[in-house]
Every structure is written in C-alpha cells, then in structure tokens.
Amino acid sequence: MRTAFDVTPLWRSSVGFDRLFDLLDAAQQQTEAHYPHYNIEKLGEDRYQISVALAGFRPDEINVTAEQNVLTVEGCKTDEKREYLYQGISERHFRRQFNLADYVQVRNASFDNGLLRIELVREIPEAMKPRRIAIDGQSNVQRIDHKAA
Template sequence: MRTYDFAPLWRSTIGFDRLFDMLDETQRVSEDNYPPYNIARIAEDHYQISLALAGFSPEEIAITAEQNVLTVEGRKADKDQHEYLYQGISARPFKRQFNLADYVQVKTASFDNGLLRIELVREVPEAMKPRRIAIGGVAAPQTIDQKKAA
C-alpha cells in the first residue's frame, strides 16, 4: 500500500485539518465493496447517492445524517427460515459512511426496485457566499499644521 506524507501541506495550510484527516483515514481503511453504490452530480449543487440493496426492505435500512457524515445501515430481520442450496443475494448487515462537504444536506431518500436513492443539496448561507466589497475614496492625509488649524 502506498502512503503519503502530508507534513509539507500541514506547514503551509491553515484550517484544512479535517481534509487531511479524511485523506489519511481513507488510506488506512480496507475498502469493503458492499453494498455497491454510485455517486452522481445531478446539477451544480445537487447530488445523488444510489445504493443497490437487493433483498432489503425500507424498514431494514436506517439513514442518519450527523455533522458532515451520512451513514446508511442495513440489517436483515431473522425471520427467513429457508434452507438455501445457494445464496447469491447477500443478506449480511452493512454500514456505509459518506463524508459530506460543508453545507451539504440530505433532502430526500427513496427506495424503489432494490435501489436506495439519497438526494443531497449544497446550500451555502448568504453570509458565506462571495460578495463584492466597495472601495471608498481615500482622503488626503492631514499634516500637523492642518490639524492645528482645525
């Protein structure tokens, strides 16, 4: 596994601690590919996560959004009493986490034909949006003689 040293970036950036921690964490975690998912950009500030959850029902899935982390968990109920000769459809419990950027919020979630779709929107507050700053005129500096006369 390839590792990267972020020390030079730590010395020249301020306030990016969370970003470097996330990059470091993704290198250490062994990737579990279950359940398979897609992340799509629908529009400039609209995103959609689709998870393939064959065999699960909406009641067996929990979605939680908390402090820039979206968590999707699934656990099958133990009511199936079949004796399988072959079980290709996975029924194992899972927990998938997605790190969200600042101001990204979960808007809706829907479950249809084995696909869980989660709609996300980035809504930047007006106070955080770029704004143009007017430049005022510069008054001529007063000399000591002008201040005494005033």
C-alpha cells in the same frame, strides 16, 4: 497499487485543514468494502445523488443517518429462517459511510425496486457567499501641512 502520501509538509504550512488531512489519512488506512454497491452521481452544479443497491432489503431494514458531514447508511436483515439451495443475493448486515463536504445537506431518501436513492444539495449560507464591497471614492482623512508647523 496504492502508495502512501506523506502530509507532514502540509501540516507545517497549513492552518484549519485538520478535517481534510484526517480524511486523507483515513482513506489510506481504510480497506475498501465492496458491499453494498453504490453510485455517486452529480446531477447539477450543487446537486448530487447516491444510489445504493439493496436487493433483498425492505425499507424498514435500512437506516439512513446524517450528522456533522457524515452520511451513514446501515442495513440489518431480520432473522428469517430460510433454506436456500443457492444464495446469490447477499443479505448480510452492512454499514457504509460517506463523508460530506461543508454545507452539503441530505434533501430526500427514497427506496424503490431495491435501490436506495439519497438526494444531496450543497447550500452555501448567504454570509459565506462572496459579496462585492463598495469602495468609497472620497477620503475623510484631514491633511496636515507640515510646512505651516
């Protein structure tokens, strides 16, 4: 059972979290598509892998696009006329999107035995990493003696 979460109090006291709130809102309104099946795996501290099961698809029928924190995987079967007695392997068109956190980059995509694997890595720029600030122990400020004045 899914319950609605009201983010209004957070809007009143937060600045710069627009993207996070938009993601929460979209997740509440989105109906979950169950095709194609996929796994999201954490391989290390800053390494991830998305595996998408695409039985019946060829690599040239799959399109993977990454732009501005969104990874999109699309599949479009070529029209082949076949007569099935039973079709248990779905070959319908699909579009699946994954929201990526800041600084998550797509490293590689491979397709083997009906499984699309997309490797992701989070690389925080040097300017954004925490750094230690040296504290100077000597003061250059001149003291003023109020009694002499």
